[in-house]
Amino acid sequence: MRRAVCPGSFDPVTLGHLDIVARASRLYDVVHVAVMVNTSKRGLFDVDERIALIEECTAEYDNVIVESFHGLLVDYCKQREIPAIVKGLRAVSDFDYELQMAQMNNGLSGVETLFIPTNPVYSFLSSSLVKEVAAWGGDVSHLVPGPVLDALRGRLDRR
Numbered sequence: 210m211r212r213a214v215c216p217g218s219f220d221p222v223t224l225g226h227l228d229i230v231a232r233a234s235r236l237y238d239v240v241h242v243a244v245m246v247n248t249s250k251r252g253l254f255d256v257d258e259r260i261a262l263i264e265e266c267t268a269e270y271d272n273v274i275v276e277s278f279h280g281l282l283v284d285y286c287k288q289r290e291i292p293a294i295v296k297g298l299r300a301v302s303d304f305d306y307e308l309q310m311a312q313m314n315n316g317l318s319g320v321e322t323l324f325i326p327t328n329p330v331y332s333f334l335s336s337s338l339v340k341e342v343a344a345w346g347g348d349v350s351h352l353v354p355g356p357v358l359d360a361l362r363g364r365l366d367r368r
């Protein structure tokens with residue numbers, strides 16, 4: 210069985226993230242979406258909310274599993290016998306950082322990293338940008354799926 214993981218903070222999950230997950234789901238038998246737990250950062254959505262949103266947005270894929278992880282990604286992979294990490298690349302600047310991570314992960318555990326170029330439609334897209342635009346009342350409906358848009362509006366209206 211071919212298994213891979215798509216890791217990230219997904220705060221919030223965007224259409225760019227979902228494009229990578231969808232493409233990975235066509236290449237692998239099982240795709241784990243690993244939501245990073247970073248206790249030193251306070252996100253807009255907590256980990257359980259992010260997991261629920263991703264599960265709702267990936268429900269059409271019967272081979273996608275969404276869960277959280279804390280610690281080294283290679284340990285997550287080892288515990289689940291996952292030999293590959295799938296990452297989306299938006300620009301050359303992403304490649305610089307991601308290549309170093311891929312080489313470190315491979316050196317630590319032998320886990321391979323597959324880079325998928327981002328769909329050009331999403332080449333500028335990041336969760337941080339979505340949060341900033343939404344916080345200022347900008348329209349992000351073309352950048353996030355409906356459930357995320359609703360959650361963003363609900364969260365930002367309460368602020």
